[in-house]
Each structure stands twice: as structure tokens, then as C-alpha cells.
Amino acid sequence: MNLTSASAVVTGGASGLGHATAQALIRAGAQVIVVDLPDAEGSSDRAEAVAALGGSAHFHPGDVTDPQTSADAVAAAARMAPLRAAISCAGVATPGKLLGRKGPLPAEQFMKVLAINAGGTVNLMTAAAAAMQENDPVDGDRGVLINTASVAAFDGQIGQIAYSASKGAVASLTLPAARELARHAVRVMTIAPGLFETPMMAGLPETARESLRAKALHPPRLGRPEDYAQLVMQIIANPMLNGETIRLDGAVRLEPQ
Secondary structure, rough: OOOOEEEEEOOOOOOOHHHHHHHHHOOOOOOOEEEOOOOOOEEEEEHHHHHHOOOEEEEOOOOOOOOHHHHHHHHHHHHHHHHHHHHOOOOOOEOOOEEEOEOOHHHHHHHHHHHHHHHHHHHHHHHHHHOOOOOEEEEEEEEEEEEEEEOHHHHHHHHEEEHHHHHHHHHHHHHHHHHHHHHHHHHEEEEEEEEEHHHHOOOHHHHHHHHHHHHOOOOOOOEEEHHHHHHHHHHHHHHOOEEEEEEEEOOEEEEEE
């Protein structure tokens, strides 16, 4: 799919996987709406990160758990050019055991992770698909939705109850969504990254990061955001990629802990 004279929406695009993806889309000629949380008072880190992408990037601050955030971002993108790609990268990995040191897993903590990772993904899918169905087909496609799961959807570790559940939901909805949207010529794909150098990884203790780095097989390194962005662009380009979750993990399989 040619992205020249097209627009795209990327959630979680002020850093990590989303930022690299927005950069790749801009290089391909797209106008990109970057959705991320508003900067805290006195900070401009996210706004500056999006501005650094250049004039084809447009910062749309908002919370992905609010359906209106996605609706407004999609509308902004469609005003610039037909929306051809929507990529969900926003997510959290709040740890928690069913029976932790402080007691049972709080229901509100579990539901918040699901609301961001699964609910936020569906919010963008819903808004984007509604806009894409109105597009004229280009190379047979009206658009493509690309979501982000995780290898934790399949190899969840101890302490990843909420995270694994949320990412498993994203992986599981891929096929039924692709089947439903096929009549609109809109494809749906999911990427399940393994161990990547992201702000989420940087937030872990150094001992935990070293332990994860040691699990890398080949290539013997953590994934880079550019690796994820490259797969996004390959999915957009290949019309036969539909209804599938691709593990992007260098053959890593996670142990229980």
C-alpha cells in the first residue's frame, strides 16, 4: 500500500515502539497523528518528542481508554488525507500477582491494565475501521489495523496476570476482527514483541533488565524499536498478511519467572 497522500494514527507514539513507527510512516510519505498522554504540568517531553519527528507528525494528547480520544484522532487524520493505517502501541505492564506480598491482586489494578491495553486498542480499531470503510481501495485495501500484543500473551510469567490477560485479548481478537472487516477490505494484524529496548523495559530494576537481556537467542540482543517499525511497514506493504499475530522475538521463550 502506497502511503503517499495518506494519513495514519499511532497511539503511544511519543516514545518507544510507537515513536519509531511514526518515524517510519513519515518517511514513507504519510501524515501521522501521534496519540499519547498529555505532558505533565511543567513538562513538554512528549510534545517535543513528536515535534522532533517533523512537520508531518501531529501531536494529539489524550487517554486511549477514552473512546473520544481515538474518535478525535481519527477525524483529525482523515481531514488531512484518507486514513490508511492505525497502529496501537500504547500500553502498560503493571506487575501484580494473584496473591502478592500485600495481599490479593486489586481488581481496580487488573481492570486498569485491561482498559489501557485491550480497551484502548479496540477504541482505535473501532474509530479507524469506521473511517477506512469510506476510503477508495488502493491496491485492493482500504486500510490496515495493526495492534501490539506481547509474547506474554503466550508465555506469561509470574506477576504478569493483568498484562498477559490484556495482551492475550489483543491476540485473540485479531482473527475475528479480520474476518469481520474483510468485506470492507480492511486488514487486521497483531505484532507480539519479545524483549525490546523500550521505556517500559527501562523502568525495570537493572538486575531484571540484565536477566532479560541474557535470554536473547539470535540475534543476541534486545529488540530495537526500529525492528518493530520495520515489521509494521512490511505488514502494510504485504496484502496477504491478515488475521494473524506475528511473534517478533528472536525465538525467545520466557520461563515462569
